[in-house]
Amino acid sequence: MNYSQQRNCILNIVCSNPIHPTAEQVYEQARNIFPRISLGTVYRDLNQLSQMGALKKICSSYGSVRFDGRTDPHFHMECTCCRRVFDVEKSELFSPEKSIMDSCGFLVRRYEISIQGICRDCREKNRDLPIDKTEKR
Amino acid sequence: MNYSQQRNCILNIVCSNPIHPTAEQVYEQARNIFPRISLGTVYRDLNQLSQMGALKKICSSYGSVRFDGRTDPHFHMECTCCRRVFDVEKSELFSPEKSIMDSCGFLVRRYEISIQGICRDCREKNRDLPIDKTEKR
DNA sequence: CTACCTGCAAAAGGTTTGCATAGCC
């Protein structure tokens, strides 16, 4: 992968922003530096960066995907009212309800642990890449 | 809310299906019973049902939202290869890596706890509903 | 009868992609 000013700028935006921005938000900021940058490039670069592990994709319950420059182990909580996404340190778990409320005043209504990995079937068949991007199960 | 055959059928499909179907998958099955049902209706009904707590919306990392008829506390793990979503019992946590591998052979690569609730700011302003559907943060 | 629900079709996001040009090495 070649160096590119745009990709580098996008990485900096995400890493220096604790707000877990959406692609659209990254785009807005990137345009301050590269006025002619396109949204397509932002998406492409964000996906590349997250595939190489430089940043993390996090899925929000409200439409668009968000990106996180913190790659160390930690979790997220989303306010169902203002929809901001906050960080939670791993040590504040588990169980989150009381310790989070005590430490930062966030009232936990629901939480879900989403785990990604490879299931037994796929491991037994030595698969570790998506079978087919378009296949639905 | 009035009774409706279609909504009832949709609820049954989700509840009797442990595959955490997408709206599209529910639509396919519903058409076996109501050949003229529309995708719009499926989305409308699924959203209503999840708002009244009859089922749960779960967000997958691969595009579309999925629905779950199990409403008791449990979590999910998604195979990054076949993209199926499996249930995890709450007792198998925490920490998931070893216990899940031992009990069902799923190799945990990443996991994330996503928590939803109300942040301190919103609570102090007595807000508990989204400020503005279209507002971005 | 009235309110709610449906099918249909169009619109609205959000995200990806094809192509010609520009930039990195």
Added chain:
DNA sequence: GGCTATGCAAACCTTTTGCAGGTAG
């Protein structure tokens, strides 16, 4: 010079919405 990345625009996919007609209570 060759490969990669970019801007632009169109396409794509998922989800929502407006409307006219149908169904439940």
